[in-house]
Amino acid sequence: MAISKRAVQASRVLIIDDHPVVRLGIRQMIAGEPSLEVCGEAESMEGALRACETTQVDLALVDLSLGSTSGLELIKELHERHPQLPILVLSMHDESLFAQLALRAGARGYLQKHEAIEGLIAAIKQVVSGKVYVSDSVAQQVLAGLRGTTPAPADQLATLTDREIQVLERVGRGSSTAEIAKDLGVSVKTIETYRSNIKAKLNLKSALDLVRYATSWIERP
Numbered sequence: 001m002a003i004s005k006r007a008v009q010a011s012r013v014l015i016i017d018d019h020p021v022v023r024l025g026i027r028q029m030i031a032g033e034p035s036l037e038v039c040g041e042a043e044s045m046e047g048a049l050r051a052c053e054t055t056q057v058d059l060a061l062v063d064l065s066l067g068s069t070s071g072l073e074l075i076k077e078l079h080e081r082h083p084q085l086p087i088l089v090l091s092m093h094d095e096s097l098f099a100q101l102a103l104r105a106g107a108r109g110y111l112q113k114h115e116a117i118e119g120l121i122a123a124i125k126q127v128v129s130g131k132v133y134v135s136d137s138v139a140q141q142v143l144a145g146l147r148g149t150t151p152a153p154a155d156q157l158a159t160l161t162d163r164e165i166q167v168l169e170r171v172g173r174g175s176s177t178a179e180i181a182k183d184l185g186v187s188v189k190t191i192e193t194y195r196s197n198i199k200a201k202l203n204l205k206s207a208l209d210l211v212r213y214a215t216s217w218i219e220r221p
Contacts, residue, residue, distance in 0.1 A: 010034065011035060011036050011058040012037055012038075012056055012057055013037065013038050013061055014051055015040070016042045016047075016061060016074070017041075018043045018044065018066050026061065026120070035125070036125075045077070048062075049074075058086070059088060061088050061090055064102065070162060072102065075102060075105040079106025079107075086109075086130075087106060088108065088110075088124060089107045090113055090116060091113065092112070092113050098165075100158070101162060109133035156203070166184065167184075170183065171195070171210060171214040172216075172217055195210060198210060
Protein backbone atom coordinates (compact mmCIF):
# COMPACT_ATOMS: atom_id res chain seq x y z
CA MET A 1 0.00 0.00 0.00
CA ALA A 2 1.26 3.46 -0.87
CA ILE A 3 2.37 5.61 2.05
CA SER A 4 1.01 9.15 1.99
CA LYS A 5 3.22 12.19 2.39
CA ARG A 6 1.67 13.05 5.76
CA ALA A 7 1.92 9.41 6.94
CA VAL A 8 5.73 9.59 6.79
CA GLN A 9 5.61 12.80 8.85
CA ALA A 10 7.00 15.15 6.25
CA SER A 11 9.23 17.90 7.65
CA ARG A 12 7.37 21.22 7.66
CA VAL A 13 9.21 24.14 6.04
CA LEU A 14 8.39 27.82 6.60
CA ILE A 15 9.49 29.97 3.65
CA ILE A 16 10.57 33.50 4.63
CA ASP A 17 11.28 35.71 1.62
CA ASP A 18 9.90 39.09 0.53
CA HIS A 19 9.72 38.11 -3.16
CA PRO A 20 6.51 36.22 -4.13
CA VAL A 21 8.14 34.70 -7.22
CA VAL A 22 10.98 33.28 -5.13
CA ARG A 23 8.54 31.84 -2.61
CA LEU A 24 6.55 30.25 -5.42
CA GLY A 25 9.67 28.67 -6.92
CA ILE A 26 10.75 27.27 -3.57
CA ARG A 27 7.25 25.93 -2.90
CA GLN A 28 7.26 24.14 -6.27
CA MET A 29 10.66 22.55 -5.60
CA ILE A 30 9.59 21.33 -2.15
CA ALA A 31 6.30 20.00 -3.57
CA GLY A 32 8.28 17.42 -5.53
CA GLU A 33 9.89 15.96 -2.40
CA PRO A 34 7.65 13.53 -0.42
CA SER A 35 9.61 13.99 2.82
CA LEU A 36 9.02 17.75 2.88
CA GLU A 37 6.05 20.10 2.85
CA VAL A 38 5.54 23.85 3.04
CA CYS A 39 3.66 24.76 6.22
CA GLY A 40 3.53 28.49 5.55
CA GLU A 41 5.08 31.59 4.02
CA ALA A 42 6.13 34.98 5.39
CA GLU A 43 7.50 38.10 3.75
CA SER A 44 8.53 40.03 6.86
CA MET A 45 10.09 39.56 10.27
CA GLU A 46 6.73 40.11 11.96
CA GLY A 47 5.01 37.55 9.75
CA ALA A 48 7.77 35.01 10.31
CA LEU A 49 7.68 35.33 14.09
CA ARG A 50 3.90 35.09 14.09
CA ALA A 51 3.97 31.98 11.89
CA CYS A 52 6.43 30.25 14.22
CA GLU A 53 4.13 30.94 17.16
CA THR A 54 0.97 29.63 15.47
CA THR A 55 2.28 26.87 13.19
CA GLN A 56 4.35 23.75 13.79
CA VAL A 57 7.60 24.41 11.91
CA ASP A 58 10.46 21.94 11.48
CA LEU A 59 12.72 24.30 9.50
CA ALA A 60 12.75 28.01 8.72
CA LEU A 61 14.14 28.91 5.29
CA VAL A 62 15.27 32.54 5.58
CA ASP A 63 16.36 35.11 3.00
CA LEU A 64 18.96 37.53 4.38
CA SER A 65 17.34 40.49 2.60
CA LEU A 66 13.83 41.22 3.87
CA GLY A 67 13.14 44.76 2.73
CA SER A 68 13.80 47.10 5.66
CA THR A 69 14.59 44.22 8.01
CA SER A 70 17.84 42.30 8.17
CA GLY A 71 17.58 38.56 7.86
CA LEU A 72 20.34 38.41 10.46
CA GLU A 73 18.08 40.17 12.97
CA LEU A 74 15.32 37.69 12.21
CA ILE A 75 17.68 34.74 12.67
CA LYS A 76 18.78 36.06 16.07
CA GLU A 77 15.17 36.57 17.17
CA LEU A 78 14.05 33.16 15.94
CA HIS A 79 17.02 31.49 17.60
CA GLU A 80 16.29 33.26 20.88
CA ARG A 81 12.59 32.36 20.85
CA HIS A 82 12.93 28.88 19.34
CA PRO A 83 16.51 27.67 20.00
CA GLN A 84 15.75 24.16 18.70
CA LEU A 85 14.34 25.38 15.37
CA PRO A 86 16.73 24.64 12.47
CA ILE A 87 17.32 27.71 10.28
CA LEU A 88 18.66 27.52 6.72
CA VAL A 89 19.69 30.75 5.01
CA LEU A 90 19.05 31.16 1.30
CA SER A 91 21.03 34.20 0.16
CA MET A 92 22.18 36.06 -2.93
CA HIS A 93 25.51 36.80 -1.19
CA ASP A 94 28.50 34.59 -1.96
CA GLU A 95 30.72 36.45 0.51
CA SER A 96 31.85 34.02 3.20
CA LEU A 97 31.43 36.76 5.81
CA PHE A 98 27.65 36.59 5.41
CA ALA A 99 27.74 32.85 6.02
CA GLN A 100 29.81 33.37 9.16
CA LEU A 101 27.45 36.10 10.41
CA ALA A 102 24.39 33.94 9.72
CA LEU A 103 25.83 30.90 11.49
CA ARG A 104 26.93 33.06 14.39
CA ALA A 105 23.41 34.47 14.64
CA GLY A 106 21.96 30.98 15.01
CA ALA A 107 21.49 29.55 11.52
CA ARG A 108 22.54 25.96 10.85
CA GLY A 109 23.00 26.27 7.11
CA TYR A 110 23.83 28.72 4.32
CA LEU A 111 23.00 28.22 0.66
CA GLN A 112 23.42 30.69 -2.20
CA LYS A 113 20.33 31.29 -4.33
CA HIS A 114 22.05 30.42 -7.60
CA GLU A 115 22.84 26.98 -6.15
CA ALA A 116 19.33 26.38 -4.86
CA ILE A 117 17.97 24.64 -7.94
CA GLU A 118 20.32 21.72 -7.46
CA GLY A 119 21.13 21.94 -3.76
CA LEU A 120 18.08 23.22 -1.89
CA ILE A 121 16.40 19.90 -1.07
CA ALA A 122 19.67 18.30 0.04
CA ALA A 123 20.48 21.34 2.19
CA ILE A 124 17.06 21.28 3.86
CA LYS A 125 17.33 17.57 4.63
CA GLN A 126 20.82 17.97 6.06
CA VAL A 127 19.84 20.86 8.34
CA VAL A 128 16.60 19.16 9.46
CA SER A 129 18.64 16.09 10.39
CA GLY A 130 20.67 18.20 12.82
CA LYS A 131 23.75 18.77 10.68
CA VAL A 132 25.27 22.05 9.48
CA TYR A 133 25.19 22.86 5.78
CA VAL A 134 27.38 25.32 3.88
CA SER A 135 27.50 25.39 0.07
CA ASP A 136 30.76 24.33 -1.56
CA SER A 137 31.73 27.75 -2.91
CA VAL A 138 31.27 29.44 0.47
CA ALA A 139 33.15 26.63 2.22
CA GLN A 140 36.05 27.14 -0.18
CA GLN A 141 36.12 30.86 0.64
CA VAL A 142 36.19 30.13 4.36
CA LEU A 143 39.02 27.62 3.89
CA ALA A 144 40.92 30.08 1.71
CA GLY A 145 40.65 32.63 4.47
CA LEU A 146 42.03 30.16 7.01
CA ARG A 147 44.97 29.48 4.69
CA GLY A 148 45.66 33.18 4.32
CA THR A 149 44.83 33.34 0.61
CA THR A 150 42.03 35.91 0.87
CA PRO A 151 42.64 39.67 1.15
CA ALA A 152 43.22 41.17 4.58
CA PRO A 153 40.07 43.37 4.38
CA ALA A 154 37.97 40.27 5.13
CA ASP A 155 39.38 40.35 8.67
CA GLN A 156 38.45 44.03 8.96
CA LEU A 157 34.94 43.31 7.71
CA ALA A 158 34.52 40.81 10.52
CA THR A 159 34.79 43.70 13.00
CA LEU A 160 31.63 45.32 11.64
CA THR A 161 28.30 44.83 13.38
CA ASP A 162 25.34 43.32 11.52
CA ARG A 163 23.79 46.77 11.09
CA GLU A 164 27.07 48.20 9.78
CA ILE A 165 27.21 45.38 7.24
CA GLN A 166 23.69 46.34 6.12
CA VAL A 167 24.73 49.97 5.69
CA LEU A 168 27.94 49.03 3.84
CA GLU A 169 25.97 46.83 1.46
CA ARG A 170 23.50 49.60 0.67
CA VAL A 171 26.30 52.12 0.14
CA GLY A 172 27.85 49.69 -2.32
CA ARG A 173 24.56 49.46 -4.20
CA GLY A 174 24.42 53.23 -4.61
CA SER A 175 21.88 54.20 -1.95
CA SER A 176 22.16 57.67 -0.41
CA THR A 177 22.28 58.25 3.34
CA ALA A 178 18.65 59.40 3.31
CA GLU A 179 17.57 56.32 1.32
CA ILE A 180 19.39 53.99 3.70
CA ALA A 181 17.83 55.72 6.71
CA LYS A 182 14.35 55.32 5.22
CA ASP A 183 15.00 51.71 4.24
CA LEU A 184 16.24 50.74 7.71
CA GLY A 185 13.71 52.84 9.58
CA VAL A 186 16.23 55.02 11.42
CA SER A 187 17.32 58.67 11.30
CA VAL A 188 19.82 60.14 8.85
CA LYS A 189 22.03 61.03 11.83
CA THR A 190 22.10 57.38 12.86
CA ILE A 191 23.22 56.30 9.38
CA GLU A 192 25.91 58.99 9.41
CA THR A 193 27.16 57.51 12.68
CA TYR A 194 27.23 54.04 11.15
CA ARG A 195 29.15 55.36 8.16
CA SER A 196 31.71 57.00 10.45
CA ASN A 197 32.14 53.80 12.42
CA ILE A 198 32.59 51.80 9.23
CA LYS A 199 35.25 54.19 7.94
CA ALA A 200 37.12 53.99 11.24
CA LYS A 201 37.03 50.18 11.38
CA LEU A 202 38.09 49.80 7.73
CA ASN A 203 40.71 52.57 7.89
CA LEU A 204 38.96 54.62 5.19
CA LYS A 205 39.73 58.33 5.13
CA SER A 206 36.80 59.86 3.27
CA ALA A 207 33.22 59.31 2.13
CA LEU A 208 34.55 58.67 -1.38
CA ASP A 209 36.88 55.98 -0.06
CA LEU A 210 33.87 54.37 1.66
CA VAL A 211 31.84 54.36 -1.56
CA ARG A 212 34.75 52.91 -3.56
CA TYR A 213 35.36 50.20 -0.98
CA ALA A 214 31.67 49.31 -0.66
CA THR A 215 31.21 49.18 -4.42
CA SER A 216 34.24 46.96 -5.00
CA TRP A 217 33.14 44.69 -2.15
CA ILE A 218 29.64 44.27 -3.60
CA GLU A 219 31.01 43.57 -7.09
CA ARG A 220 33.72 41.16 -5.92
CA PRO A 221 33.11 37.63 -7.27
